[in-house]
Amino acid sequence: MKEEIILAGFGGQGIMLMGKLISYAGMKEGKEVSWMPSYGPEMRGGTANCTVIVSDKLIPSPMTTQPDSIIVMNLPSFDKFLPQVKSGGTVFLNSTLIEEDVKRDDIKVIKIPANEIANQLGNSKIANMVMLGSYIENKDVIKLKTVKNSLESVLSARNQDLIDLNLKALEKGKEYK
Amino acid sequence: MKEEIILAGFGGQGIMLMGKLISYAGMKEGKEVSWMPSYGPEMRGGTANCTVIVSDKLIPSPMTTQPDSIIVMNLPSFDKFLPQVKSGGTVFLNSTLIEEDVKRDDIKVIKIPANEIANQLGNSKIANMVMLGSYIENKDVIKLKTVKNSLESVLSARNQDLIDLNLKALEKGKEYK
Amino acid sequence: MKKVAGYPDSLTDKQFHYCPGCTHGIIHRLVAEVIDELDLKEKTIGVAPVGCSVLAYEYFDVDMHEASHGRAPAVATGIKRVHPDKFVFTYQGDGDLASIGTAEIVHAANRGELISTVFVNNAIYGMTGGQMAPTSLEGQRTTTSPFGRDVKEAGFPIKMSEMLTELDGSAYIARVSVHDPKHIRKAKKAIKKSFEIQLEGKGFSLVEVLSTCPTNWGMKPLDAIEWLKNNMIKTYPLGDLKTPEGVE
Amino acid sequence: MKKVAGYPDSLTDKQFHYCPGCTHGIIHRLVAEVIDELDLKEKTIGVAPVGCSVLAYEYFDVDMHEASHGRAPAVATGIKRVHPDKFVFTYQGDGDLASIGTAEIVHAANRGELISTVFVNNAIYGMTGGQMAPTSLEGQRTTTSPFGRDVKEAGFPIKMSEMLTELDGSAYIARVSVHDPKHIRKAKKAIKKSFEIQLEGKGFSLVEVLSTCPTNWGMKPLDAIEWLKNNMIKTYPLGDLKTPEGVE
Amino acid sequence: MGKKTLMKGNEAIAEAAIRAGCRYFFGYPITPQSELPAYLARKFPEVGGTFLQAESEVAASNMVYGAAGAGARVLTSSSSPGISLKAEGISYIAGAELPAVIINIMRGGPGLGTIQPSQADYFQATKGMAHGDFYLTVLAPSSVQEAVDLTMDAFDIADKYRNPVLIVGDGIIGQMMEPVEFKDPIDPDDLPKKEWATDGAKGRERNIINSLALDPHDLEDHNLKLKAKYDRMKEEEVRYEELYTEDADIIIVAYGTTARIATSAIEMARKDGYKVGLIRPITLFPFPSDIINETADRVENFLTVEMSLGQMVEDVKLAVSGKKPVHFYGRTGGVVPSPEEIVEEIEKIGGER
Amino acid sequence: MGKKTLMKGNEAIAEAAIRAGCRYFFGYPITPQSELPAYLARKFPEVGGTFLQAESEVAASNMVYGAAGAGARVLTSSSSPGISLKAEGISYIAGAELPAVIINIMRGGPGLGTIQPSQADYFQATKGMAHGDFYLTVLAPSSVQEAVDLTMDAFDIADKYRNPVLIVGDGIIGQMMEPVEFKDPIDPDDLPKKEWATDGAKGRERNIINSLALDPHDLEDHNLKLKAKYDRMKEEEVRYEELYTEDADIIIVAYGTTARIATSAIEMARKDGYKVGLIRPITLFPFPSDIINETADRVENFLTVEMSLGQMVEDVKLAVSGKKPVHFYGRTGGVVPSPEEIVEEIEKIGGER
Amino acid sequence: MEKQQSVVFDIERCKGCELCTAVCPVDIISMSEEINSHGYHYAEVKEQKKCISCGMCATMCPDVVIEVYKEE
Amino acid sequence: MEKQQSVVFDIERCKGCELCTAVCPVDIISMSEEINSHGYHYAEVKEQKKCISCGMCATMCPDVVIEVYKEE
Ligand SMILES: Cc1ncc(C[n+]2csc(CCOP(=O)(O)OP(=O)(O)O)c2C)c(N)n1
Ligand SMILES: Cc1ncc(C[n+]2csc(CCOP(=O)(O)OP(=O)(O)O)c2C)c(N)n1
Ligand code: SF4
Ligand code: SF4
Numbered sequence A, B: 001m002k003e004e005i006i007l008a009g010f011g012g013q014g015i016m017l018m019g020k021l022i023s024y025a026g027m028k029e030g031k032e033v034s035w036m037p038s039y040g041p042e043m044r045g046g047t048a049n050c051t052v053i054v055s056d057k058l059i060p061s062p063m064t065t066q067p068d069s070i071i072v073m074n075l076p077s078f079d080k081f082l083p084q085v086k087s088g089g090t091v092f093l094n095s096t097l098i099e100e101d102v103k104r105d106d107i108k109v110i111k112i113p114a115n116e117i118a119n120q121l122g123n124s125k126i127a128n129m130v131m132l133g134s135y136i137e138n139k140d141v142i143k144l145k146t147v148k149n150s151l152e153s154v155l156s157a158r159n160q161d162l163i164d165l166n167l168k169a170l171e172k173g174k175e176y177k
Numbered sequence C, D: 001m002k003k004v005a006g007y008p009d010s011l012t013d014k015q016f017h018y019c020p021g022c023t024h025g026i027i028h029r030l031v032a033e034v035i036d037e038l039d040l041k042e043k044t045i046g047v048a049p050v051g052c053s054v055l056a057y058e059y060f061d062v063d064m065h066e067a068s069h070g071r072a073p074a075v076a077t078g079i080k081r082v083h084p085d086k087f088v089f090t091y092q093g094d095g096d097l098a099s100i101g102t103a104e105i106v107h108a109a110n111r112g113e114l115i116s117t118v119f120v121n122n123a124i125y126g127m128t129g130g131q132m133a134p135t136s137l138e139g140q141r142t143t144t145s146p147f148g149r150d151v152k153e154a155g156f157p158i159k160m161s162e163m164l165t166e167l168d169g170s171a172y173i174a175r176v177s178v179h180d181p182k183h184i185r186k187a188k189k190a191i192k193k194s195f196e197i198q199l200e201g202k203g204f205s206l207v208e209v210l211s212t213c214p215t216n217w218g219m220k221p222l223d224a225i226e227w228l229k230n231n232m233i234k235t236y237p238l239g240d241l242k243t244p245e246g247v248e
Numbered sequence E, F: 001m002g003k004k005t006l007m008k009g010n011e012a013i014a015e016a017a018i019r020a021g022c023r024y025f026f027g028y029p030i031t032p033q034s035e036l037p038a039y040l041a042r043k044f045p046e047v048g049g050t051f052l053q054a055e056s057e058v059a060a061s062n063m064v065y066g067a068a069g070a071g072a073r074v075l076t077s078s079s080s081p082g083i084s085l086k087a088e089g090i091s092y093i094a095g096a097e098l099p100a101v102i103i104n105i106m107r108g109g110p111g112l113g114t115i116q117p118s119q120a121d122y123f124q125a126t127k128g129m130a131h132g133d134f135y136l137t138v139l140a141p142s143s144v145q146e147a148v149d150l151t152m153d154a155f156d157i158a159d160k161y162r163n164p165v166l167i168v169g170d171g172i173i174g175q176m177m178e179p180v181e182f183k184d185p186i187d188p189d190d191l192p193k194k195e196w197a198t199d200g201a202k203g204r205e206r207n208i209i210n211s212l213a214l215d216p217h218d219l220e221d222h223n224l225k226l227k228a229k230y231d232r233m234k235e236e237e238v239r240y241e242e243l244y245t246e247d248a249d250i251i252i253v254a255y256g257t258t259a260r261i262a263t264s265a266i267e268m269a270r271k272d273g274y275k276v277g278l279i280r281p282i283t284l285f286p287f288p289s290d291i292i293n294e295t296a297d298r299v300e301n302f303l304t305v306e307m308s309l310g311q312m313v314e315d316v317k318l319a320v321s322g323k324k325p326v327h328f329y330g331r332t333g334g335v336v337p338s339p340e341e342i343v344e345e346i347e348k349i350g351g352e353r
Numbered sequence G, H: 001m002e003k004q005q006s007v008v009f010d011i012e013r014c015k016g017c018e019l020c021t022a023v024c025p026v027d028i029i030s031m032s033e034e035i036n037s038h039g040y041h042y043a044e045v046k047e048q049k050k051c052i053s054c055g056m057c058a059t060m061c062p063d064v065v066i067e068v069y070k071e072e
């Protein structure tokens, strides 16, 4: 098993955290993992992305040019990474901010109105968890349980009260397949 | 023709100037010349020396480990350079400050009481010119005439009145063979 | 309708890359307005620093030279000596000017180098993600002073401008702020004066501008403005510190 | 017979390499005497500069570290942080401290680094053969200001000590001279005070000592003493410039 | 060995330094190594360490010089332009024979360049860092775990040889998170006392830390002593990893992140039937020349892959010494090669299959 | 050509710079190059030149960066430790593609070292000067006359490629007096205008001097453009001298002063029947690899002689590429080899005669 | 650009920092519900006629978003 | 070392700079005709009994040549 994921969106959408959660859970489940952020001189407040790899074997390159999945939360990220997705791969897209249609038929597309749901849940910041919920549900890479446990390790202590909300968001995301 | 000379003494004895005069005259007479000072971290007020080479042909190394002649004006220089003199070479020594005997019989030794003579001429600073006078007379490397002409080019303008004195010193030096 | 405020001529139309509410942008506009007003656009050579304003060369619509970190005054010296009849300014952050570039600014000032420096003091290293600057305030939390700046270990908020007044070559040194329109207008006046000092050949001039870094201070832009007003000015009092007439 | 003047314990018996009449030697002796008097010999780490006093490590009979040019305050900072209970001093020339090492001395002072600096200002680069120093006087002829220092081009004689008083971390800054026995005694007092300031943990301390360079000034030693007295002191007034009690 | 934690390379290196008994850090901020000093600034107080942000890289380098001379295990870290500024001081540290550990998380150059991954400081690291005859021991980890292990070793190597050790990585090594395990921490008080250090000459002869020699013959003797150390390093410290080399007829030589990418490429190419192997230098100085030279007797081609215009390739050529062709593929300015590109190069060399 | 004058190398270089139309000097004092700035300080006023003693080498380097960007022919000079401090700035100058001339009168290192002659900055000069992928054109004169000629050429080469040119000598070249002739001086006003320079954007698009690229692909493109320049230099600028090579079976490779000493040694050895020749690289970058490689086909041995622990010898080995043995003889720390020592090495290689 | 308006926002340049809102003496600047292409809620003035063309907002704006016009 | 003398010169260390001569209040220091091994005319006091052991000379001497003793 080897899964290469690119996660991307606006700065502030919690992209990096989402990636870390996958990596952390992968590690907990005994897999090899790597998490590689883009740290480029992107315009401040611009886009952010990271690459996560989860594998049974040692991970050679921590970068990928042909991800198995992409999780994209804004339009520029969608435009940039869609063409890279491996044939047979999956696109998780935040349909609240990405209205475009996917013009490839060799990949699976899962549309999640993540911001909408997050707002319904009362906090636009947890759109990333909605996306993550759907990812976990659709790909057999990491288990929801591990992620739930991981949340506590990854979120800093003072955000502990946010955890409940996050769990809700994860559950909501599961509904999108 | 190739003549390699090391000139050495205390700082302040005019060693460098003496060397420059030989080089300058050599150049004027159409020879290849090089003048190389020691610029080591000798103790200030310590010793100073330079190497002069005058040759008919291009000069490969501007340094020498087997000089044809040495002109030494104090004891430390005498001790240091005497062993280096080429067999058949010549030592010009300032006998006012070097009372030692030369314990080599494969070289020619010319003793010049340079400081004594300089003091007699009224200026201890021109001991170097006395040494130079003797050198010119004894070695067929450069001509006294050229050196006299050169003096004007090498001594800075405000020392012009010293020139006469220098010429006298050169003449005096000629007497030591 | 008459335009009473708008886009200065000496700015390119490239959008600033600065974070929302970062007052680098205000300072850029002021510099450009002064260049316009003094009609210097075709005789200016600007020197950009390394810092958040590294891209200043993309914004000022004049000849620009991007210096190495801290050395803008040396680069400007090289330029000014070649073109003594041109107007040369440096734009520098506090890490650039007050830390790595200390020697260069001190000696440019001491030489009375005919350059003008806009010194943007935001009490932090913006570009590299919020490390302590020599100008960071006592107790200020940054990534390299996570428990607050301890002046016993890390030194005191450095008063570069005051220090530079001690040098005979500095002609004009002022400290201004951009936390409200009134102070912004004052800041512009100071910048203008400093540019004129150069044009008049009176010596080195520098305007320190207190500025915000909402991102690395971890504040909303409006809170950052308040923090500047309430905290920075106490440590760094505003005003003309040295004019050709004398030291304040 | 009681010895009233003699060879200090904290000097090795190695003969100084300084030129005849160079007052570096006097200053060395004073430092050694103060180390003796404060009983610091076994807890001192000295930092030698690059300059004529580069060989200071051969003379002071204490642990010594030979720094790179201008960086003695940084080297001393490294040492002091490792051994906060030891006494650390730097000995630096004017090229070393006031030119290439400007940033290091400014920031050591600003940090209130607990080190003591002996700053030997002889208004010239001695070791390299007589180039202009930032402290060279107006009109002074040197190999790199052969027509006399032109302050318009080459800058003004820099007042490092005055500048350093502006920094909150400096506790004691004084300027002294060694042109006659009376001033030599005063110089020693200042050096002693500066060392005590460190021992008391009060902050950074520096004593600027006006010194001669007969060789590169092109003067006989006695004339050099006169020149120091008559010219240097005018530009560099003597006295305590800053004490823990306040700025002069 | 503790349990696995997920950590950024920069932070993991910092933690490893603490565990190696390092208690002094002097540095100046620069991307992409910022998390390293930030981590130490947070953690040092717990272990009584001293974190000092210097006024510049030049000052940092000389603070390290002072602290190393004073006997401490000391660390500094920076990225390319900052290392250039530290060069003079590093020359002094090496000249004075002091142990210290220096990190260079390389970025694209020359000049201000980019902050993206690069390996274009190879020459600087292994040969021309600064004036004079000296070398640093240069270590090049290719994973966060290896960065941790090499950091701990670096302090030992530095002490063993009284020579600065340089660890080179790039933004990928520095920014990437991977699971790591740490060795048990060393108590700095348990380290052997450095008898040569300046700590106040109490009850012993005074110590002098110095790189000056008035007499060139003394300096020559000193330099020959340094050379003897370097020769000993060549004997004792060479490290490399071989992968798929047994049956290979093409050998890729690559280090650091590039080696990992090359590994991906090799796995892809092997599927297409190319017998490709990897020699990954872990020490860039001393360079694993012998193994490369020996391997040259049984393979057909070498391909050096670097994030540079071609630097390590010279050491590979020196090692191969004309026995077999040495090809080069490089990306530069912060561009990271993809496995696919490397496969293409393999195809060019190995012929279409 | 004028008449012959007897001049110190340092002063002759300064005079040559003036004649090349250079009117700007920024530098910081250091032995053994001091006569160079002193000469300019004396002479520049006559020609309207600007001599500025910078506060440090770092500042000097950046003043050169500014002045070069402003379109001037500009010079700086230093010696080994000073060059290390200039390195970061030089990387910027190269990165921003600016012409400038830099002199390094090398001394013994590492650290403070000695002020005696040395060639131990070869690696620094030709490879690892600073971070990033860039090269300087490096010229190595072996006489005062050649120092003069190469200095004048250096400014032209710098302008031609918009790349800094480094001239390396040592205390012998700098301190020695030899007769020199000068070419006629160039009036700086007659030089072609540099359209890219910053001089106030009057009646034209504004100019930007810069070494930053946000996008690594842009930087890679830029670096490839730089590489194209270096490749062109390799085509057009390689210079070397051959001496007694026709019948030689041992070739000494040496540059600068060492080459002159080697020449003395060769003349001595030939008297004893050793067929020894000399290849003297005049450009150290681009290195005269081709001639060495070709020569390797007909000679038996190479002997590289340097005042270092062995630096250029790597380029010689790269050029020879295993065809023939490459021996090395070096003195270091400021010690100058004697012809006799070199003869001994020749005897070792050539066998007793 | 609507020359009739007193105050004109180049909304694509606006980064939603709100600095302008705090300085308007007549308090007419508010942040839009909409975002621009960079994702920012931009500033806007709905009641242009209340604007006194004092220029405060433009003086304060770090992104040179605002032009202010005055009746002549 | 002659402990009877008030002022003792370590003549091999003396560099003949004459600084001591200028500060002696009783003007008894002069430069010798002889040179030491470094070639310097060294300082000497011929009339030791005139010495008032004030220490001025030692204070001024840059080369730590002079020791001064005082009757107890
Ligand atoms: C030699 C060197 N050292 C460090 C850096 C990294 N660096 C880039 S900007 C910067 C400081 C920025 O702070 P400041 O000057 O205050 O500007 P601001 O971003 O706050 O406006 C640093 C340390 C660099 N580019 N070059
Ligand atoms: C990096 C570097 N730059 C320059 C030098 C050359 N250098 C040696 S000492 C010195 C200055 C000496 O002047 P100062 O500090 O005033 O000391 P002084 O000799 O006058 O006592 C210089 C420039 C050096 N050794 N290293
Ligand atoms: S990081 Fe700070 S200084 Fe830099 S642009 Fe953002 S707010 Fe401004
Ligand atoms: S050169 Fe000057 S400072 Fe140096 S030892 Fe001689 S007199 Fe003293």
Ligand code: SF4
Residues within 6 Å of the ligand: G006, G007, G023, G024, G025, G026, G027, G028, G029, G045, G050, G051, G052, G053, G054, G055, G056, G057, G058, G068
């Ligand atoms: S110009 Fe004045 S009144 Fe009009 S919107 Fe701006 S701040 Fe308000």
Ligand code: SF4
Residues within 6 Å of the ligand: C021, G009, G013, G014, G015, G016, G017, G018, G019, G020, G021, G042, G043, G060, G061, G062, G063, G064, G065, G066
């Ligand atoms: S100040 Fe400018 S950028 Fe900020 S909200 Fe107002 S218009 Fe937008």
Ligand code: SF4
Residues within 6 Å of the ligand: H006, H007, H023, H024, H025, H026, H027, H028, H029, H045, H050, H051, H052, H053, H054, H055, H056, H057, H058, H068
């Ligand atoms: S001790 Fe006083 S009186 Fe005696 S010699 Fe010295 S200066 Fe003169």
Ligand code: SF4
Residues within 6 Å of the ligand: D021, H009, H013, H014, H015, H016, H017, H018, H019, H020, H021, H042, H043, H060, H061, H062, H063, H064, H065, H066
């Ligand atoms: S002061 Fe000292 S060195 Fe100078 S002459 Fe007197 S005794 Fe000799």
Ligand SMILES: [Mg+2]
Residues within 6 Å of the ligand: C051, C093, C094, C095, C120, C121, C122, C123, C124, C125, C126, C133
């Ligand atoms: Mg800042």
Ligand SMILES: [Mg+2]
Residues within 6 Å of the ligand: D051, D093, D094, D095, D120, D121, D122, D123, D124, D125, D126, D133
């Ligand atoms: Mg000095």
